[in-house]
Amino acid sequence: MATGRTHRPATRSRGIPEATVARLPLYLRALTALSERSVPTVSSEELAAAAGVNSAKLRKDFSYLGSYGTRGVGYDVEYLVYQISRELGLTQDWPVVIVGIGNLGAALANYGGFASRGFRVAALIDADPAMAGKPVAGIPVQHTDELEKIIQDNGVSIGVIATPAGAAQQVCDRLVAAGVTSILNFAPTVLSVPDGVDVRKVDLSIELQILAFHEQRKAGEEAGAAAAHPAAATRPDAADQGPDGDVPAVMPA
Amino acid sequence: MATGRTHRPATRSRGIPEATVARLPLYLRALTALSERSVPTVSSEELAAAAGVNSAKLRKDFSYLGSYGTRGVGYDVEYLVYQISRELGLTQDWPVVIVGIGNLGAALANYGGFASRGFRVAALIDADPAMAGKPVAGIPVQHTDELEKIIQDNGVSIGVIATPAGAAQQVCDRLVAAGVTSILNFAPTVLSVPDGVDVRKVDLSIELQILAFHEQRKAGEEAGAAAAHPAAATRPDAADQGPDGDVPAVMPA
DNA sequence: CCATCTTTGTGCACGCGTTCACAAAGACAT
DNA sequence: ATGTCTTTGTGAACGCGTGCACAAAGATGG
CATH class of the missing domain: 1.10.10.10 (Winged helix-like DNA-binding domain superfamily/Winged helix DNA-binding domain)
Structure with missing residues (x-):
């Protein structure tokens, strides 16, 4: 998930x-x-x-x-x-802005699933001046300076954040201040928003980590208790027990 | 989510x-x-x-x-x-293959969050012969024909599917047959897999739709009960078709 | 060594979500 | 019209997840 x-x-x-x-x-x-x-x-x-x-x-x-x-x-x-x-609410048209046109932002802009379901990419926004004017998915990228104006002119209430983690909160604040009340966040950060604003988060790395957890468990089970934890093997004294011999080699005093 | x-x-x-x-x-x-x-x-x-x-x-x-x-x-x-x-299970190294090197696949390949957390992109795979050999994120793309060999040679147990929806199930079947037991699916399809295989789904379109639901609700509330359902107002004979243009002109009794 | 203060670990209660199982509703054939 | 058969809609039970509130544990200062 x-x-x-x-x-x-x-x-x-x-x-x-x-x-x-x-x-x-x-x-x-x-x-x-x-x-x-x-x-x-x-x-x-x-x-x-x-x-x-x-x-x-x-x-x-x-x-x-x-x-x-x-x-x-x-x-x-x-x-x-x-x-x-x-x-x-898909019988109406939802203008959406995508902020952060890197690899992911470009992928999102090109994603057909949006347009087909009532979502319209109203604008692509990036902080890099070199990107400005360059078309992505047929839409010219606009500079961050225009953010507020774009939101207001288009009546945008849904924003997608695809920036690096460091810029996410700042972008989020500006979006919210400009009137956006729903945010889809792809940046690996916890965003804080005022009441009344919805945030949904999509984190690729987290999904993989959850898979790894189950994968490790599967591997550990079939290998039996003995060779269970690859990592545990590197542990000095260990006294390893169970699938997760958790004894720290050196406890942080 | x-x-x-x-x-x-x-x-x-x-x-x-x-x-x-x-x-x-x-x-x-x-x-x-x-x-x-x-x-x-x-x-x-x-x-x-x-x-x-x-x-x-x-x-x-x-x-x-x-x-x-x-x-x-x-x-x-x-x-x-x-x-x-x-x-x-992040103390060990998880080789991962990404299948489908379109916009999204490329974005994933470039995503730094993987490498930083015990995940290593072992291979990029695409069905387009024209892509073969072309480097993406510094890794040469390989053709789908090599899929089984790549999985086995690298001991890959986690696969990422970023293909179009139509190809996803087929790719999934091949991955599973070759030994993959965890799949991260970005294609907008329900994958069926045998017992013992984990699938996690990331669906951009679904997230937006959930946001739209709440957004619509917020808009409806502040507008008062009367104008609550924007779509409902136009409903009788329809004409207004949503983005999907699916409104049945005549309601099925 | 004792008192005080901070912060963890958890027993408990509550509410949401899931699933079962079945009665009610309607289609369809005779 | 009546009976049968299919499938919905839902009451009720159960289990998981969440959050409160507090006792236990340990640090710290005198």
Whole structure:
């Protein structure tokens, strides 16, 4: 999971649980695929399989939106696509700015998934004057000095931060001051924002570390307790026990 | 949150809750920063603030690892860095392959966060023959045909998929067949994998959609109940199609 | 050596999320 | 119209994660 809520700790937004909201885009994607194949209806079982979730969970999720299914038949694909889109706010157009046009920022600018779902890249912003005017994904990069003006002129409320960690908080502050109230943060830093501003975090490194944890565990298990910890082997006295012989060779006094 | 567990639904890996594992990298980052500033010890309160979490939660998290603190003083920074690194398996070197060297793949290859934390990009793989041999981030791209050989020669157990959605499952199958047991998926698809293989998903589009949901809610609230649903107002006969243009002109009764 | 003060480690309670299992609802055939 | 069959919608139970609040542990000063 590359994510982390920041604000709104567990607030159910208008009765719809956070966990459900997080799954709606998943359902929407599966439904869109069905729609493109002109499938008229789908059962909770089929859709759940396509979205990779439990069918009971899916039904309960939909029940928060209302009773949109027909017993004995299933759900009308087109109708459900519309309902979920509306619930997620994708029936309107969201102008988005991307700040920090490095490798990642450029990748984001080129990412088709945005435009296809109601998000429009209103501007690309970078601090490097040399980047200014250079087109990325067909959009000319603008300098950071223009940030406030861009936000206001375009009525941008969602900002994406793809800058180095060091610049993130500062950029964040400027975005918020200019009126942005939702931020998607790719920089490996904890951003602090005032109440009312949502931050979601995507951290590539953290995801890999979580995988490594499970990977290590798998490796340790199959190797048996003895050769469990590669690192432990380098430890002097050790007295290694368990999969995580944690005895420090030299305790910090 | 750009994430989603796939396997291992709620399995506590050897007593450490998933939620805790997911926060360990966060703590590690904060601790590393302290370490670089040569701070010797830190209290749960301070560290929690730096990591953006509750101090009680942090203490409880650490308690799963063992009693590494000193009452009245706090935690030894260096020692904790070591313990968490070891727990996450970062004391060993993880060779990683990145498949799909488009904009995103290139960004990942250039991402410094990998190398700095025990991850080594063993190879870049792309299906486009024109890419073969071309260096990205100093590493020559190799063709997909070499995939199995690369995995085996380098003992790769972690794979990153940054291909288009259409190719993802196929690439995934080949990775798994060749011996990869952990996958970080950036393609917007649900991957199916056999038992014992972990998949973590990072989906840029989903994160934005979740933000849009809250953004819409904020906008609706301040506008009052009347104009609550922007889309709903135009609904009767539609005409207004969202970005997806999926509004059914006639609601399915 | 004792008192005080700081900070950890954790027992406990609460709430969210997940899952099961089933009754209610509707389609469809006869 | 009636019965059967499919599938939804949800009540209820359970488990995980979070946060409070406090006792235990140790440092520090006199």
